[in-house]
Amino acid sequence: MTRGVARVLRRAYTSRARVLSSTRNFHTCRETHCRSLSYLESHVPTSPFSSDSPVRVHLPWNDYTLGFCKVRCFSSTVDKNGENDEKLESNIEDCEEESLVGSDSESDDYDEEGVVNELGDVDDSAVSDAFSNNSAESNEAARALNAAYHDPAALYKDLRGSEARSNLQRNEWDTLHEIFGYFAQSGWAANQSLAIYIGKSFFPTAVAKFRDFFFETCNLEVVQGLVRVGPTDDAVKFLFPVFVEFCIEEFPDEIQRFKSVVDSADLTKPATWFPFARAMKRKIVYHCGPTNSGKTYNALQRFMEAENGLYCSPLRLLAMEVFDKVNALGVYCSLLTGQEKKHVPFAKHVSCTVEMVSTDELYEVAVIDEIQMMADPSRGHAWTKALLGLKADEIHLCGDPSVLEIVRKMCSETGDELVEEHYERFKPLVVEGKTLLGDLKNVKSGDCVVAFSRREIFEVKMAIEKHTKHRCCVIYGALPPETRRQQANLFNDQENEYDVLVASDAVGMGLNLNIRRVVFYSLSKYNGDKVVPVPASQVKQIAGRAGRRGSRYPDGLTTTLHLEDLTYLIECLQQPFDEVRKVGLFPFFEQIELFAAKVPDMAFSKLLEHFGKHCRLDGSYFLCRHDHVKKVANMLEKVQGLSLEDRFNFCFAPVNIRNPKAMYHLYRMASTYSQDMPVNVAMGMPKSSARNDTELLDLESRHQVLSMYLWLSNQFEEKNFPFVEKVEAMATNIAELLGESLTKANWKMESKEEVMKGQKKEDGGGYERPVSLIKLVRNK
Numbered sequence: 001m002t003r004g005v006a007r008v009l010r011r012a013y014t015s016r017a018r019v020l021s022s023t024r025n026f027h028t029c030r031e032t033h034c035r036s037l038s039y040l041e042s043h044v045p046t047s048p049f050s051s052d053s054p055v056r057v058h059l060p061w062n063d064y065t066l067g068f069c070k071v072r073c074f075s076s077t078v079d080k081n082g083e084n085d086e087k088l089e090s091n092i093e094d095c096e097e098e099s100l101v102g103s104d105s106e107s108d109d110y111d112e113e114g115v116v117n118e119l120g121d122v123d124d125s126a127v128s129d130a131f132s133n134n135s136a137e138s139n140e141a142a143r144a145l146n147a148a149y150h151d152p153a154a155l156y157k158d159l160r161g162s163e164a165r166s167n168l169q170r171n172e173w174d175t176l177h178e179i180f181g182y183f184a185q186s187g188w189a190a191n192q193s194l195a196i197y198i199g200k201s202f203f204p205t206a207v208a209k210f211r212d213f214f215f216e217t218c219n220l221e222v223v224q225g226l227v228r229v230g231p232t233d234d235a236v237k238f239l240f241p242v243f244v245e246f247c248i249e250e251f252p253d254e255i256q257r258f259k260s261v262v263d264s265a266d267l268t269k270p271a272t273w274f275p276f277a278r279a280m281k282r283k284i285v286y287h288c289g290p291t292n293s294g295k296t297y298n299a300l301q302r303f304m305e306a307e308n309g310l311y312c313s314p315l316r317l318l319a320m321e322v323f324d325k326v327n328a329l330g331v332y333c334s335l336l337t338g339q340e341k342k343h344v345p346f347a348k349h350v351s352c353t354v355e356m357v358s359t360d361e362l363y364e365v366a367v368i369d370e371i372q373m374m375a376d377p378s379r380g381h382a383w384t385k386a387l388l389g390l391k392a393d394e395i396h397l398c399g400d401p402s403v404l405e406i407v408r409k410m411c412s413e414t415g416d417e418l419v420e421e422h423y424e425r426f427k428p429l430v431v432e433g434k435t436l437l438g439d440l441k442n443v444k445s446g447d448c449v450v451a452f453s454r455r456e457i458f459e460v461k462m463a464i465e466k467h468t469k470h471r472c473c474v475i476y477g478a479l480p481p482e483t484r485r486q487q488a489n490l491f492n493d494q495e496n497e498y499d500v501l502v503a504s505d506a507v508g509m510g511l512n513l514n515i516r517r518v519v520f521y522s523l524s525k526y527n528g529d530k531v532v533p534v535p536a537s538q539v540k541q542i543a544g545r546a547g548r549r550g551s552r553y554p555d556g557l558t559t560t561l562h563l564e565d566l567t568y569l570i571e572c573l574q575q576p577f578d579e580v581r582k583v584g585l586f587p588f589f590e591q592i593e594l595f596a597a598k599v600p601d602m603a604f605s606k607l608l609e610h611f612g613k614h615c616r617l618d619g620s621y622f623l624c625r626h627d628h629v630k631k632v633a634n635m636l637e638k639v640q641g642l643s644l645e646d647r648f649n650f651c652f653a654p655v656n657i658r659n660p661k662a663m664y665h666l667y668r669m670a671s672t673y674s675q676d677m678p679v680n681v682a683m684g685m686p687k688s689s690a691r692n693d694t695e696l697l698d699l700e701s702r703h704q705v706l707s708m709y710l711w712l713s714n715q716f717e718e719k720n721f722p723f724v725e726k727v728e729a730m731a732t733n734i735a736e737l738l739g740e741s742l743t744k745a746n747w748k749m750e751s752k753e754e755v756m757k758g759q760k761k762e763d764g765g766g767y768e769r770p771v772s773l774i775k776l777v778r779n780k
């Protein structure tokens with residue numbers, strides 16, 4: 001550790017010791033005014049933790065701290081003389097409000113994102129027990145001890161200087177052991193130690209050494225005072241500042257190492273990552289409203305008027321739709337997705353998927369569609385990066401009102417001007433109370449039946465085609481965008497017999513289809529873990545596909561197949577948008593690289609895990625889920641000779657981790673690349689369309705492999721992926737075969753009972769469809 005850092009840590013602590021000692025005094029008279037130590041650190045005006053010291057000591061949980069205030073107490077509102085300080089008092093009251101907000105959103109991290117941040121992690125059980133474990137007798141003893149040794153720095157110095165070991169009674173030794181055992185178990189002490197960069201993994205070792213030191217040097221009076229206090233929280237409070245002194249002197253290397261790890265995983269203040277965007281005065285226009293209200297239309301008008309522009313789409317399919325529409329209107333526009341680059345000569349406009357956004361180019365107008373996706377647990381970071389980093393004079397955001405408040409906050413941080421434009425739906429969406437009465441025979445022309453699993457989609461299609469005169473197109477996530485588009489066109493075109501669409505939630509975003517009525521086959525879906533109700537926001541999005549302005553059916557209808565689902569549908573449509581409190585972030589490669597340098601020789605999957613544990617985030621952000629990336633990283637661990645950057649790129653390839661074939665091909669591509677050989681796709685081409693579901697699945701996964709190759713070819717040099725043209729041709733071919741297969745499909749799917757049996761075993765319980773009030777009334 002540099003001497004500078006040591007000095008600042010010491011100064012930091014010395015000042016803290018003053019706070020602590022005054023706190024102790026204060027505790028004796030005003031127990032009720034407890035607050036977190038961390039809070040004082042960030043608010044006591046003299047605290048070096050917020051000073052302009054040459055080497056700034058940064059609290060690892062700095063920004064979380066406010067969130068923890070509610071969590072626990074330590075200090076109080078006194079100045080160093082132990083007198084009541086009005087200024088601090090008011091500071092603390094301000095903080096109390098913030099803390100409640102912060103702590104709520106903190107718990108969101110656990111529930112929604114499943115991200116547990118070690119630095120921000122407070123052992124609730126440990127801390128909530130804190131300060132409740134004391135008897136009146138031990139409280140009294142603690143007060144006496146605190147009064148006698150109000151300066152922990154001086155006490156530590158005394159202990160250091162003492163040579164003789166005191167003669168203690170057996171029972172005194174026993175109690176002392178218990179006190180240190182209690183200290184070692186204290187979640188509160190472990191959390192507070194983070195402030196001096198004693199990590200949780202090192203904390204037990206540090207306590208053990210501190211105990212040995214204390215036993216060696218202890219002074220009889222202190223020990224006897226402590227023994228009277230006993231293994232209690234007061235004892236921990238008393239020992240903690242002495243422990244801090246000890247650590248600073250004894251473990252400079254550990255402190256420095258942990259500090260550098262923590263600093264390199266700093267994801268706070270993401271707005272400052274984009275200095276060029278910050279140097280601009282951007283105008284942000286938020287087109288805020290429900291589905292089918294003209295948000296994207298209006299933003300695109302501005303995009304097309306501009307000298308140059310960028311449209312950022314949530315889906316490849318939507319990027320293609322805008323690319324086609326804009327070019328058809330005479331504005332030259334290129335297309336850029338992970339898999340596809342279509343450069344249109346002289347084009348100054350680009351339609352891209354949001355993950356492809358470049359923050360290097362300068363634009364007059366940028367459009368970020370479906371901005372509420374900033375809160376998406378996995379992909380949210382791409383929207384956040386686009387909003388914070390795009391270099392555009394004008395940025396048009398299209399989305400529902402759920403992120404309006406947080407966008408306001410972000411704009412006030414970036415200094416951008418925010419203009420809000422609020423929209424209403426062109427025509428209200430009408431709920432058909434009659435439903436389809438559980439019978440798919442009641443399907444009508446222009447219906448889109450929405451189901452949430454691939455198997456259900458095909459069952460519905462087969463049933464409708466068998467029992468009615470209608471023919472069905474299908475759209476679901478595993479289909480290539482080209483095939484989805486072909487199916488959408490088939491459905492939109494009035495000149496054929498395909499007048500019903502059966503789709504998954506893949507139709508939910510932005511697409512303009514000729515849908516008269518959205519019929520929910522069910523309102524629950526499997527979330528990868530269990531069956532859960534479809535979230536209200538998603539139900540609204542999907543239902544909003546009906547009755548688009550300018551379509552054949554401008555009056556939108558929605559209903560359910562079963563009467564018992566109708567109440568839930570109505571509830572969802574009536575529900576106001578939940579306000580989003582946090583948006584996603586993910587480190588850039590450079591940040592991961594910096595972090596990797598601090599923990600050398602760590603496997604990449606471990607590195608990501610470690611980063612997730614140590615990264616610091618501001619209260620408005622969460623770290624996006626990356627379990628999928630970790631799984632790929634694990635698989636690629638055996639591939640030798642990949643640089644960190646290569647590994648990073650391979651791990652982000654779009655691969656379905658549940659598809660062994662796709663995973664195998666990714667592994668093969670990575671190992672060929674690592675040997676510096678040209679990467680090929682070792683895969684034959686099927687000759688004909690699928691005759692059954694297994695063949696259809698095979699076509700889908702073949703296309704996924706080809707799509708992955710194309711994505712990788714855009715990340716690496718051409719010499720490594722030289723077969724792009726061939727692969728593109730194969731992908732087009734397969735997309736066509738898929739389209740043919742879907743139009744011809746009439747095979748029988750696996751029986752529902754068989755699948756349900758399998759699912760039940762795995763599920764072990766889950767969501768049951770909400771009981772319909774209507775049904776209850778009818779039953780009565």
Ligand SMILES: Nc1ncnc2c1ncn2[C@@H]1O[C@H](COP(=O)(O)OP(=O)(O)OP(=O)(O)O)[C@@H](O)[C@H]1O
Nearest residue numbers: 290291292293294295296297298510512548549550
């Ligand atoms: N002023 C307008 N003139 C003509 N057509 C319009 C106008 N505004 C919107 N539309 C058409 O209405 C339809 C819905 O508009 P748009 O896609 O912009 O809605 P949205 O609010 O973005 O919906 P979503 O939230 O579903 O994306 C589109 O087909 C669009 O072309």
Ligand SMILES: [Mg+2]
Nearest residue numbers: 295296398510
């Ligand atoms: Mg839109």
